[in-house]
Amino acid sequence: MASLRLLLAAILAASLILLHATTTAAMNMNSTAATAYEVLEQHGLPRGILPEGVESYVLRPDGAMEVTLAAGRECDFFVAIAGEKYKIRYGATVGGVIGDGSVREVYGVRMQVKFAWLGFNGVRRRSGAGGEELELQVQEFTQSFPVVDMANQKLFLLAMVASTLLLTTSMATVDATDNSTSPSPSSSPPASVYDMLQKFGFPVGILPEGVQEYKFADSYFEVFLAGGDCELRAADKYTIRYSSRIAGSIAAGSITSLDGVTVKVEFVWLEISQVDVDGDQLKLYVGPNDGITQSFPVSDFAVSPKCG
Structure with missing residues (x-):
């Protein structure tokens, strides 16, 4: 019994020592910087990553940092660009894992684009062709800006808007598809992939010219282009890229x-993940989690576009 008590006492003492060491380390890390903004600067990051009005912060030995805004409330910014307003939202607490020149696993910062909220996942400082850049990771995308643009909170917010605006602009994007309603597909494979599209109610212009081969089984299709990857200009403004292999499920x-x-x-490639025919409209789903949709007249896609 005495030995058991001794063992329990030893375990308790060890736990208290470990807790004290961890707490002391966290306090020491905080003591080297008076504010959360100084923590950012000590790690080579501009203070404009955070908005004004930080009330408190916790920095742990593993680099996990959590920031609490004043009054513990969410913080919304509305920024007007080209006559439209965009909302950026900082949660009551925001954070991530900070390291030299980077913050990963970011949470609590989002931007509203149309009906979708897009989260910022990380920030990384790197050397670019134009000097030092700050790379913002927006869900599946990344976009870089000069570090000097992030010197204060307002400029940082404008830069985030600019990067996410690329998502909205992408909706005026694709110019390559056509007509048809939706006859039920036959059991035997159509003679060409363009015939297949029409049998399922799609216009042939969804695909470019130059298909060398296609496979179709159980609603799954694969298309192989003759000349490899294919790029074409749409609306004299955007570039569409068809990979040498295109695949999906069709109904x-x-x-x-x-x-x-x-x-x-601009510098961002956005995936088109889904295409639907809705009456005389062709609906495209663009970006992460199909968060952005845009409709075009089916008649705009009557002819397959040419690559090059």
Whole structure:
């Protein structure tokens, strides 16, 4: 019994020592910087990553940092660009894991684009062609800006808006598809992939010219282009890229799990993940989690576009 008490006492003492060491380490890390903004600067990051009005912060030995805004409330910013307002929201607490020149696993910062909220996942400082850049990771996307643009909170917010605006602009994107309603598909494979599209109610212009081969089984299709990857300009403004292999699942009036078709807006490539026919409209699903949709007249896609 005495030995058991001794063992329990030893375990308790060890736990208290470990707790004290961890607490002391966290306090020591905080003591080297008076504010959360100084913590950012000590790690080579601009203070404009955080908005004004930080009330408190906790920095743990593993680099996990959590920031609480004043009054513990969410903080919304509305920024007007080109006559439209965009909302950026900082949660009552925001945080991530901070390291030299980077913050990963970011949480609590989002931007509203149309009806979708897009989260910022990380920030990384790196050397670019134009000097030092800050790379913002927006869900599946990344976009870089000069570090000097992040010197204060307002400029940082404008930069975040600019990066996410690329997502909205992408909706005026694709110019490559056509007509048809939705006859039920036959059991035998159509003679060409363009015939297949029409049998499922899609216009042939969804695909470019130059298909060399296609496979179709159990609603799943694969298309192989003759000349490899294919790029074309749409609306004299955007670049559409068809990979040499395009695949997806097709049903009457709907293509899902689309793979191999992307749209370039500025420096960002956005995936087109789904295409639906809704009456005389063709609906495209663009970006992460199909968060952005845009409809076009089916008649705009009557002819397959040419690459090059």
